[in-house]
Amino acid sequence: MPDTIDTADLRSLVRPNGVHRRLYTDPAIFDLEMERIFGRCWLFLAHESQVKKPGDFIRTRMARDDVIVTRAQDGRVRALVNRCTHRGAQVCAAERGTAGGFACPYHAWTFGLDGTLNSVPHRQSMPPGFDIKDPRLALAQVPRIAIYRGFVFGSLAPEGESLADFLGPMASVIDNLVDRAPDGEIEQAGGIARQEYRGNWKLHHENANDTLHPSFVHESSVAAARSDKRDYATPAYDDHQTHTQMLSNGFGLREWQGVGLTGLANGHTFMGGFYKSGVLAPGADDPVLREYRAKLIARHGEAKAAAILGEDRFNNLFYPNISINAQYQQLRIVQPLAVDRTRIVVMCFRLKGAPDALFHRAVRFLTNLNSPASMILADDVEIFERCQAGLSNPVPEWLDHSRGLSTDRDAGGGRMESAGVSELPHRAQYAAWLRYMAGAA
Amino acid sequence: MSDRTQPAPLNAALKAEAEAFLVAEGRLLDGQRFEDWLALFAEDGFYWVPAVPEQSDPFNQISIFYEDKSVLTMRVRRLSHPRAYGALPMTRTAHLVGSITAEPGDEQGIDLVCRSTVMMADYRAGGDRADRRVWAGQQIHKLRRTPEGLRIVLKRVDLIDCDAAHGVLAAPI
Numbered sequence: 096m097p098d099t100i101d102t103a104d105l106r107s108l109v110r111p112n113g114v115h116r117r118l119y120t121d122p123a124i125f126d127l128e129m130e131r132i133f134g135r136c137w138l139f140l141a142h143e144s145q146v147k148k149p150g151d152f153i154r155t156r157m158a159r160d161d162v163i164v165t166r167a168q169d170g171r172v173r174a175l176v177n178r179c180t181h182r183g184a185q186v187c188a189a190e191r192g193t194a195g196g197f198a199c200p201y202h203a204w205t206f207g208l209d210g211t212l213n214s215v216p217h218r219q220s221m222p223p224g225f226d227i228k229d230p231r232l233a234l235a236q237v238p239r240i241a242i243y244r245g246f247v248f249g250s251l252a253p254e255g256e257s258l259a260d261f262l263g264p265m266a267s268v269i270d271n272l273v274d275r276a277p278d279g280e281i282e283q284a285g286g287i288a289r290q291e292y293r294g295n296w297k298l299h300h301e302n303a304n305d306t307l308h309p310s311f312v313h314e315s316s317v318a319a320a321r322s323d324k325r326d327y328a329t330p331a332y333d334d335h336q337t338h339t340q341m342l343s344n345g346f347g348l349r350e351w352q353g354v355g356l357t358g359l360a361n362g363h364t365f366m367g368g369f370y371k372s373g374v375l376a377p378g379a380d381d382p383v384l385r386e387y388r389a390k391l392i393a394r395h396g397e398a399k400a401a402a403i404l405g406e407d408r409f410n411n412l413f414y415p416n417i418s419i420n421a422q423y424q425q426l427r428i429v430q431p432l433a434v435d436r437t438r439i440v441v442m443c444f445r446l447k448g449a450p451d452a453l454f455h456r457a458v459r460f461l462t463n464l465n466s467p468a469s470m471i472l473a474d475d476v477e478i479f480e481r482c483q484a485g486l487s488n489p490v491p492e493w494l495d496h497s498r499g500l501s502t503d504r505d506a507g508g509g510r511m512e513s514a515g516v517s518e519l520p521h522r523a524q525y526a527a528w529l530r531y532m533a534g535a536a
Numbered sequence: 537m538s539d540r541t542q543p544a545p546l547n548a549a550l551k552a553e554a555e556a557f558l559v560a561e562g563r564l565l566d567g568q569r570f571e572d573w574l575a576l577f578a579e580d581g582f583y584w585v586p587a588v589p590e591q592s593d594p595f596n597q598i599s600i601f602y603e604d605k606s607v608l609t610m611r612v613r614r615l616s617h618p619r620a621y622g623a624l625p626m627t628r629t630a631h632l633v634g635s636i637t638a639e640p641g642d643e644q645g646i647d648l649v650c651r652s653t654v655m656m657a658d659y660r661a662g663g664d665r666a667d668r669r670v671w672a673g674q675q676i677h678k679l680r681r682t683p684e685g686l687r688i689v690l691k692r693v694d695l696i697d698c699d700a701a702h703g704v705l706a707a708p709i
Contacts, residue, residue: 284596285597287598287699288587288598289700290701290703291701291703293703312621314617314619315619316620319610319611319613320610322610322613323606323609323610323613325606333604333607440701458595462587462599465598466587466600466705467702468708476622477621477622477624477704484665
């Protein structure tokens with residue numbers, strides 16, 4: 096039971112140079128994570144373009160709750176727990192759609208888009224104290240919702256830090272994604288990719304900014320791409336993007352060392368970009384990018400457009416639930432399902448006012464990296480699952496994440512920086528994990 | 537009801553040709569003869585498994601696979617790499633193809649269009665991690681007659697659960 100794990104116990108599980116295996120295998124720790132991390136932090140729920148007009152809804156997950164994000168008649172975005180207050184049935188079975196409200200299929204209690212209980216059948220049989228306006232009879236609301244530039248976040252904690260404080264410097268990632276749209280707006284489009292792996296959610300986050308693993312884990316896709324001596328000047332259906340994406344993990348260790356790593360006090364981490372060839376590289380040039388740049392310059396002017404396009408950061412991890420690649424218009428949600436099971440949900444965005452072909456590249460990026468048949472992620476997922484299986488062994492108890500420990504630089508304000516081949520992101524994530532789980536030291 | 541647009545004998549001959557092709561293709565995949573499977577594709581051929589139900593195009597919506605022959609060639613090369621961890625051990629598969637219909641192609645460069653239902657059971661060994669699954673859906677093969685035999689110009693498989701959350705899919709369907 097969660098209450099058998101006390102603060103001292105939690106503190107004993109995280110060291111500067113490693114963590115205890117129980118963090119990946121103990122269901123009681125998972126329960127506490129759902130309460131203290133996913134139950135308190137701001138979690139990304141949806142993009143406003145997914146609930147454009149009143150009646151639009153989309154489902155997502157917060158900790159253990161199945162949540163319906165709606166836009167109600169008053170235009171406000173809300174997040175409602177998908178559970179009838181009568182007998183507990185889910186009131187919504189669709190992943191997304193448009194509705195006037197939600198009627199429970201069991202006894203037809205009907206709820207408005209704001210969660211209000213609007214009607215129950217056979218009112219006359221309810222006892223005198225039954226008040227349909229009682230808020231306890233409405234669908235449970237996610238207590239706090241905040242929207243930053245179209246990105247809807249929610250927190251299951253009624254009180255806590257503001258979204259602005261939670262995002263901190265990571266807000267600039269969202270700024271950069273939106274600012275890349277020549278019309279100043281983005282919309283989610285192209286479908287949503289889903290994968291599940293049999294491993295703990297934290298394995299995904301550790302891997303996201305781990306610059307040493309690609310040389311080993313992705314060797315097979317790098318080798319397959321290298322054996323294909325293609326000429327990028329020859330037209331290709333995907334503008335050679337698949338080849339580029341596979342090839343890019345083939346950096347040497349010296350090149351990876353040149354990729355900067357950053358960790359923030361609340362566990363957010365990111366790395367520098369490493370796509371240096373083909374149409375995905377910063378500064379790449381082709382007719383699509385020329386047309387796009389001209390449109391962005393028309394909106395922002397040369398200098399600002401160059402600054403927006405020059406931002407080259409990869410896997411911006413907003414601890415604990417999303418990762419954004421602004422330059423490729425990608426957003427990945429990580430949903431823990433159980434201590435040893437995780438779902439990843441990935442979407443991309445259309446930059447309004449940009450050429451269609453640029454959106455096609457975002458769609459291609461999403462397919463290449465997140466399809467269950469991905470030639471890249473398949474190898475990561477295999478490693479997550481091998482780690483989970485390996486960690487079921489009781490010994491050894493400790494995992495090591497000391498690489499780079501002595502060379503991390505403190506950049507002030509809780510910000511740590513390092514050259515590429517360091518486990519700094521792991522350490523930043525676990526420092527935040529411990530603060531969320533056990534409070535400030 | 538009789539099919540007025542296609543006389544029965546022609547239909548039967550086409551169907552027999554399509555069935556022979558689809559059965560042979562399934563055997564190549566199940567035998568993990570991926571190089572030979574690749575050779576069934578025309579140089580301008582595509583392999584497409586949509587990730588969105590009733591997907592209209594592969595550029596504006598994501599796919600599970602949308603690969604021309606050059607990318608498919610990289611895929612097959614990766615599978616033969618000794619450290620393609622996601623495919624170690626390689627998934628074993630069994631294809632079952634049925635409900636086959638065939639008709640003459642009505643586009644330039646397409647001689648035969650086959651529609652069928654495919655089911656692929658897959659199994660990945662791995663002790664406690666061993667996994668058995670079933671993939672199923674409708675498929676369409678647009679084929680071209682060449683001196684070397686029928687070649688795939690487009691193979692599209694619409695899985696019934698194409699938009700579900702899946703684990704790794706190492707073997708082509």
